[in-house]
Amino acid sequence: MSVLIDGLLAILAIYLALQSLLAPRLIKSVFLFFAFGLALALAWVRLGAVDVAITEAAIASGFLGVLFLDALRDFSPAFPAKQKNPEAAHNVLVKNNTKSLLLSRIPLGLGLGLFLLIALEAVWKTPEGGGLTAAAEAFLPESGVEHPVTAVLLNFRAYDTWLEIGVILMGLLAIFAVGGIKVYRKPNMAAQDPMLRQVIMFFTPVLFLFGAFLLYFGKTGPGGAFQAAVLWGAIGILLHLGGKSIIEEIPRWLRQLILTVGILFFLVLGFLFVAGGNALFEYPRAYAGLLILIIETLAAISIAAALTAIFANLNQMKEDPNETESIN
Amino acid sequence: METTSILPLLILISSLIPGTLIMLLREDQVPLRTFLNLLGAVAKVGLVGWVFAGYMRGEEYSFIFNLALDLTFALRVDQLGLFFAALSSVLWLVTTLYAIGYLEGGQHRRRFFAFFSFCVTASTGIALSGNVVTFFIFYEFLTLSTYPLVVHRGTDKAVEAGRTYLWYTIGGGTVLFLGVVGLFVTAGPIYFGQTEIIEGLISTHSTQLTILFFIMLTGLAVKAAIFPLHGWLPVSMVAPAPVSALLHAVAVVKAGAFGIVRLVYDVYGIRIADQMNLLTPLAIFAAFTIVYGSVRALFQDDFKKRLAFSTVSQLSYIALGVAIVGFLSTTGAVVHLVHQGIMKITMFFAAGNIAETYGYSKISQLNGIGRRMPLTMGAFTIAVFGMIGLPPVAGFVSKWYLGLGAVEAGSYWVVLVLLASSALNAAYFLPIVYRAWFCEPDQEAVPLLSSGRLETKALLLIPVVVTGLLSLAAGVFAAVAGSPLSIAREIAEKLYMP
Amino acid sequence: MTDLPTSPFPAFLVGLPVLLATLSLFFRARGKAVVGLAGSLLTGVMALFALFEVTRRGTVIHILGGWEPPLGILLRMDPLAAVFIGMTAVVGIFISLYAWRYFRAQEATTGGFPLFWPLWLFLWAGLNGLFLSNDLFNLFVTLEVIGISAVALAVLSGKKTALVAGLRYLLVAITGSMAYLFGVALIYGSTGTLDLGLLGQVLEPGTTTTFALLVITLGLMIKMAGFPFHFWLPPAHSSALAPVSALLSALVVKGAFYILLRLWMEVFGVSLTYAAGQLIGLAGAIAVIWGSWQAFMQTSLKLIVAHSSVAQLGYLLMIFPLLILAPGVTADSADWLSPAWTAGVYQVIAHAFAKASFFLSAGIIIMALGHDRIESLRDLVGHMRITALAIAIAGVSLIGLPPSGGFMAKWMLLKGIFLSGQWWWAPVVLTGSLLTAGYVFMLLRLAFAPAREKEAFRPVPRSLEVCALVLALGSFLIVLPADNLIQFLQSGEVFGTGIESIMEGGAHGND
Amino acid sequence: METYQIYNLTSAVLFVIGIGGVFAARHFIRKIIATIIMGGGVFLSFVSFAERDALTFADPVPHALVITGIVVAVASAAFALALARRIYQLTGEESFTNDK
Numbered sequence A: 001m002s003v004l005i006d007g008l009l010a011i012l013a014i015y016l017a018l019q020s021l022l023a024p025r026l027i028k029s030v031f032l033f034f035a036f037g038l039a040l041a042l043a044w045v046r047l048g049a050v051d052v053a054i055t056e057a058a059i060a061s062g063f064l065g066v067l068f069l070d071a072l073r074d075f076s077p078a079f080p081a082k083q084k085n086p087e088a089a090h091n092v093l094v095k096n097n098t099k100s101l102l103l104s105r106i107p108l109g110l111g112l113g114l115f116l117l118i119a120l121e122a123v124w125k126t127p128e129g130g131g132l133t134a135a136a137e138a139f140l141p142e143s144g145v146e147h148p149v150t151a152v153l154l155n156f157r158a159y160d161t162w163l164e165i166g167v168i169l170m171g172l173l174a175i176f177a178v179g180g181i182k183v184y185r186k187p188n189m190a191a192q193d194p195m196l197r198q199v200i201m202f203f204t205p206v207l208f209l210f211g212a213f214l215l216y217f218g219k220t221g222p223g224g225a226f227q228a229a230v231l232w233g234a235i236g237i238l239l240h241l242g243g244k245s246i247i248e249e250i251p252r253w254l255r256q257l258i259l260t261v262g263i264l265f266f267l268v269l270g271f272l273f274v275a276g277g278n279a280l281f282e283y284p285r286a287y288a289g290l291l292i293l294i295i296e297t298l299a300a301i302s303i304a305a306a307l308t309a310i311f312a313n314l315n316q317m318k319e320d321p322n323e324t325e326s327i328n
Numbered sequence B: 001m002e003t004t005s006i007l008p009l010l011i012l013i014s015s016l017i018p019g020t021l022i023m024l025l026r027e028d029q030v031p032l033r034t035f036l037n038l039l040g041a042v043a044k045v046g047l048v049g050w051v052f053a054g055y056m057r058g059e060e061y062s063f064i065f066n067l068a069l070d071l072t073f074a075l076r077v078d079q080l081g082l083f084f085a086a087l088s089s090v091l092w093l094v095t096t097l098y099a100i101g102y103l104e105g106g107q108h109r110r111r112f113f114a115f116f117s118f119c120v121t122a123s124t125g126i127a128l129s130g131n132v133v134t135f136f137i138f139y140e141f142l143t144l145s146t147y148p149l150v151v152h153r154g155t156d157k158a159v160e161a162g163r164t165y166l167w168y169t170i171g172g173g174t175v176l177f178l179g180v181v182g183l184f185v186t187a188g189p190i191y192f193g194q195t196e197i198i199e200g201l202i203s204t205h206s207t208q209l210t211i212l213f214f215i216m217l218t219g220l221a222v223k224a225a226i227f228p229l230h231g232w233l234p235v236s237m238v239a240p241a242p243v244s245a246l247l248h249a250v251a252v253v254k255a256g257a258f259g260i261v262r263l264v265y266d267v268y269g270i271r272i273a274d275q276m277n278l279l280t281p282l283a284i285f286a287a288f289t290i291v292y293g294s295v296r297a298l299f300q301d302d303f304k305k306r307l308a309f310s311t312v313s314q315l316s317y318i319a320l321g322v323a324i325v326g327f328l329s330t331t332g333a334v335v336h337l338v339h340q341g342i343m344k345i346t347m348f349f350a351a352g353n354i355a356e357t358y359g360y361s362k363i364s365q366l367n368g369i370g371r372r373m374p375l376t377m378g379a380f381t382i383a384v385f386g387m388i389g390l391p392p393v394a395g396f397v398s399k400w401y402l403g404l405g406a407v408e409a410g411s412y413w414v415v416l417v418l419l420a421s422s423a424l425n426a427a428y429f430l431p432i433v434y435r436a437w438f439c440e441p442d443q444e445a446v447p448l449l450s451s452g453r454l455e456t457k458a459l460l461l462i463p464v465v466v467t468g469l470l471s472l473a474a475g476v477f478a479a480v481a482g483s484p485l486s487i488a489r490e491i492a493e494k495l496y497m498p
Numbered sequence C: 001m002t003d004l005p006t007s008p009f010p011a012f013l014v015g016l017p018v019l020l021a022t023l024s025l026f027f028r029a030r031g032k033a034v035v036g037l038a039g040s041l042l043t044g045v046m047a048l049f050a051l052f053e054v055t056r057r058g059t060v061i062h063i064l065g066g067w068e069p070p071l072g073i074l075l076r077m078d079p080l081a082a083v084f085i086g087m088t089a090v091v092g093i094f095i096s097l098y099a100w101r102y103f104r105a106q107e108a109t110t111g112g113f114p115l116f117w118p119l120w121l122f123l124w125a126g127l128n129g130l131f132l133s134n135d136l137f138n139l140f141v142t143l144e145v146i147g148i149s150a151v152a153l154a155v156l157s158g159k160k161t162a163l164v165a166g167l168r169y170l171l172v173a174i175t176g177s178m179a180y181l182f183g184v185a186l187i188y189g190s191t192g193t194l195d196l197g198l199l200g201q202v203l204e205p206g207t208t209t210t211f212a213l214l215v216i217t218l219g220l221m222i223k224m225a226g227f228p229f230h231f232w233l234p235p236a237h238s239s240a241l242a243p244v245s246a247l248l249s250a251l252v253v254k255g256a257f258y259i260l261l262r263l264w265m266e267v268f269g270v271s272l273t274y275a276a277g278q279l280i281g282l283a284g285a286i287a288v289i290w291g292s293w294q295a296f297m298q299t300s301l302k303l304i305v306a307h308s309s310v311a312q313l314g315y316l317l318m319i320f321p322l323l324i325l326a327p328g329v330t331a332d333s334a335d336w337l338s339p340a341w342t343a344g345v346y347q348v349i350a351h352a353f354a355k356a357s358f359f360l361s362a363g364i365i366i367m368a369l370g371h372d373r374i375e376s377l378r379d380l381v382g383h384m385r386i387t388a389l390a391i392a393i394a395g396v397s398l399i400g401l402p403p404s405g406g407f408m409a410k411w412m413l414l415k416g417i418f419l420s421g422q423w424w425w426a427p428v429v430l431t432g433s434l435l436t437a438g439y440v441f442m443l444l445r446l447a448f449a450p451a452r453e454k455e456a457f458r459p460v461p462r463s464l465e466v467c468a469l470v471l472a473l474g475s476f477l478i479v480l481p482a483d484n485l486i487q488f489l490q491s492g493e494v495f496g497t498g499i500e501s502i503m504e505g506g507a508h509g510n511d
Numbered sequence D: 001m002e003t004y005q006i007y008n009l010t011s012a013v014l015f016v017i018g019i020g021g022v023f024a025a026r027h028f029i030r031k032i033i034a035t036i037i038m039g040g041g042v043f044l045s046f047v048s049f050a051e052r053d054a055l056t057f058a059d060p061v062p063h064a065l066v067i068t069g070i071v072v073a074v075a076s077a078a079f080a081l082a083l084a085r086r087i088y089q090l091t092g093e094e095s096f097t098n099d100k
Helices: A002-024 A028-045 A050-072 A086-124 A133-143 A150-156 A158-178 A194-217 A227-242 A252-275 A285-315 B007-024 B032-055 B079-102 B109-128 B132-150 B156-187 B194-200 B206-223 B232-238 B241-249 B252-268 B269-273 B279-298 B301-325 B329-357 B373-390 B396-407 B412-438 B458-476 B484-494 C008-024 C029-059 C077-104 C116-132 C136-154 C160-191 C196-202 C207-223 C235-238 C242-269 C274-297 C303-317 C335-369 C383-397 C406-422 C425-446 C460-477 C482-490 D002-023 D027-054 D061-089
Strands: B062-068 B071-076 C060-063 C072-079
Touching: A002 A028, A002 D002, A002 D027, A028 A050, A028 B232, A028 D002, A028 D027, A050 A227, A050 A285, A050 B373, A050 B412, A050 C136, A050 C460, A050 D027, A086 C116, A086 C207, A086 D002, A133 A150, A133 A285, A133 B396, A133 C196, A133 D061, A150 A158, A150 A285, A150 D061, A158 A252, A158 A285, A158 C008, A158 C136, A158 D061, A194 A227, A227 B458, A227 C274, A252 A285, A252 C008, A252 D027, A285 D061, B007 B032, B007 B071, B007 B156, B007 C008, B007 C077, B032 B109, B032 B458, B062 B109, B062 C406, B062 C482, B071 B132, B071 B301, B071 C406, B071 D002, B079 B241, B079 B252, B079 B329, B079 B484, B079 C406, B109 B252, B132 B241, B132 B252, B132 C136, B132 C425, B156 B194, B156 B206, B156 B232, B156 B301, B156 C406, B194 B252, B194 B269, B206 D002, B232 B241, B232 B301, B232 C077, B241 B329, B252 B269, B252 B279, B252 B301, B252 B329, B269 B301, B269 B484, B279 B301, B301 B329, B301 B373, B301 B396, B301 B412, B301 C029, B301 C207, B329 B373, B329 B458, B373 B396, B373 B412, B373 B458, B373 C274, B396 B412, B396 B458, B396 B484, B484 C077, B484 C335, C008 C029, C008 C060, C008 C072, C008 C116, C008 D027, C029 C060, C029 C072, C029 C077, C029 C116, C060 C196, C072 C116, C072 C460, C077 C116, C077 C460, C077 C482, C116 C242, C136 C235, C136 C242, C160 C207, C160 C235, C196 D002, C196 D027, C207 C242, C235 C242, C242 C303, C242 C335, C274 C303, C274 C335, C303 C406, C303 C425, C335 C383, C335 C406, C335 C482, C383 C425, C383 C460, C406 C425, C406 C460, C425 C482, D002 D027, D027 D061
Parallel strands: none
Antiparallel strands: B062 B071, C060 C072
């Protein structure tokens, strides 16, 4: 039975992945990609990786999906709401593809097929390495948290996590580097649209509380900084869409502080440990739990701010280079 | 190994530092630049003399610096190297004087003199190299430092010539690189004079060593302008006269010829080279080049081009002498390194003087030039007699020894080649001399330079007279101790004695 | 492994640039540049101190979080890592100085690109982290840090060509990372560890290991623009701002090569066969010829230099066939291992210096002329002699003429080729040199040629020219300490080792 | 066949689909989606190994790695998206014009 479910799920994921690449219309691609993310999230759950499932659903599928949808405002030929002549747009796409399809894809297909066979063989024959479960289990009591994934993320492999927070910040900087971001005041749509206002008023506290819940219980169960951050980031995105872009309305120094406090606190703390003769990120055992909670909270704030800013900036990308002003 | 001394390094630095400093000067700081130039040139002559004296007393000088693994930078003084270093440094001094006069008021003189200094650094580096790797380093450095000199005029023609020059020399350098690495891998780091290394490998690695010899020979033959790799030399005549003089008499072509001498005598050893039959192809190519260069020279009307083909021909005397086994021919080859240098530089100076003073660059314009510029043409005539091989000028000595060596080795065909070459030399040089002295001068010729009572500027005149006299002296005083011939004999003796 | 001395330096080498990058965000444009420059200098000096520490104490480690591998992550600074970090520091310092002046000169028109500084510091942290990392997954994270910051730097100019090239670069980089990560997943699945040291001991040959090796190698080849994945490099490197081009080609591509070298030599010895080495060597050889030829055919300076990077990286791949010994050859009897390693290290360093100098010079020329079409280089010598000299010196090092660092690399490579008897690589090295000479001297020929029409050379800050010249000279000066450098490298474990391959699977060989 | 094996095989398939997509897809957005699919495959492989190696709980290390990996992949994808949008705004191009 379980094999059946897993098999169907696997086939679904593969189907969705293929379709999202092959769908003739972009909007369909993006929705199929959404669905693919959810199928993967289900797969994570089936594999007992609830943390990963939340992250996948929230960030890879949710956040990225929103970014894609927002991007479709630009690449709009297949976006139904704005589309005038769907047939023509479709034809252009197909026409562009068919010629090169036949020529270039046959060898590519053959190559990929061969590669797939080898990959399947390699994956199938993977010997049992045993993983690090035992080691994690043995050291879990010393980590200051009870949930093993959190222990790995924020203690055993805190260095990776720290770098990763940096990567998000860098992603934001990179988007600034692309340029073309126009800072302009959106009309306060929430004021005009009672529906939107209601949505914002309802979801803001819910998202906040649920995020806080995930963050706090990351100590003992699935959840943690990244998941919480996405939920908090969602608040920011909602507010931005509603015309109250908090990340741009607060003073500059505060904005930078919020964006960087996660990585900075993490690092400075690490340096303090080094100064005290320990290694980087080597928490004093007694305070490990507390410190991890603080780090997670600050990281979640920073990541949420970064995600909000990423969305807001992508959302505000405009052609006119003269009005470009780095908000950073 | 031996006592380390920085003297060989100082000989190099004496031109490297002035060169670098000149690079940093402003274009208009003429007196300082001239001072640096002359200081370097005089210091180099002095240092070489000092080392020479020390060497004669039996002191050994070497500077060894390990670069990486067994790749070693080594400067070592031996007689052959010193001989070449002395030639380079003396002729550099003379050429520097000449160049100061020649380029007066010209453009980019800072660049010119800087690279001029680097060029001489490279050529003394070649002279003092202790091993094959160091030789190769300076060999390539020479290519690089001469390129800006060849294209100095900056005209399209000069730039085009520079391209030809580079393709030949870089190509040759790459081939040499292959050979040098191959030799390094086969025989380890070979110091010049350690012929026993190759001797020890000859039974096991005969084929490799033969191939490597010809690879390296090909690389060296480019600079030595042996047919069919001589193409760059006539083309690079577009360079200013001092450059042509230096390129043809001392630096580039001699680097190639000197390299061949080193390769045969100090790397493989003359006995082994002979035993492996490596020398016959060299002799054939050299002999052919001698005749070929002379024949081509016959048909050149451009003065410098004729000189250039003459160089092609004359250089191969050295290669030919190397290729014939025997004490006498070795002496001839080694002494011709110097003799050809001073004679050829005289000729180029003379050509440069005429071009500078009257703007003549064609032989057909030279009617009666001897009456206007008697000293210049006098020196030129001495050099011509030397080239032809008339006693008592230097060239006679070289040819005499080469001829004797050929007879000694039983290679009578070489004697024929030498005679034919002499006849051809006469055929293409004597008309110039005849025109210069016996034809009626053109009436309207007006000097471009106002030079007072002298026939041309003093700085142009002195060098040509000095080198002209030197070519005469080298022949007249050949028997005196300390003359090029006596040193060449000593070198040859050492090679054949033990 | 863990009995090695610990040192805080590895932590600082990664932490410090990140700290400074983050702090610089609090400042506005000019302040960012000041903090950024100060941060670069500080990081550079720190790196040199760390290098000194390793020369004194030998390999040092830093156990992050106090958790030893396999659970935790270990930073390990052995001589090889130290040399790469030191190289990054020296080249980085000069590029930073150049960037400071370069951007300030254009501040009025472009805003001075303040984002350069935090991104460059992040990039630097990523590079240091990569050189220090001893963990397969952490290497992935550092690769991503490098990838994102490098692409962000590459598109900084905001020009259309840069953006398109940047997107292609980014997609390729992500693909490479993911391929690499797939290999990591399989390795983790089959061994339960990510630590390079442990993996070297426990990894067993088999289908999975071979496949992991394949995808990891492909991923890294993509990232280092090895043939046939070189297509993204020329547009990305040539369209970036000058200091960025210099960073990208001098340092960034070396990161992927470094991992490839480390993984092949330290981890995957069991799966490597003689044929694998020959294959990657072939890729390198094709890159050398193809890249040089392409460079020869270009008409804009930055494209020439960028294509030349493809070729120069090809030389790096050519050391692999020498390091994998034919069946039956033992590491003890293989006397070409040290030359081959030396060739690799020197090629990396010499190329870093020379290529950085080349791109910086190109930036100067663009600043002076407004474009970089090579026919406008006519009479460069007359207008900007220092830049012309820098190009000449850097070019000579690229060709491999003595006594440059490039010469050292080519010499050692050729020596290794002959000693190992794999003579078929020799023509490639020589042809590559000749083609390189072709395009370098094409530039020099123009530089000496008289100007056809009056090109308006705008004045350029002298300090920029000096930066380019110093880097060019650096590619020569690195030859002087060669003996000490190689002794230092030999004191580490990995330098000078080879893989003894046996027909079936192979066995791990260290001497 | 065990659960982890199903997903493990799936991971290989997704990875290959992703690679194919990166090279064959024309539109920027599809290329970006393809990289995420590739990543999905890789992460699936990690997590299936974690399930295989479960004791009282599944191996937490791959879970943590995957979370890190997802975030990194999303950051890259967001950046790629920004580039793609900017290119479209400036030029109207939605795919690499000189692609095969």
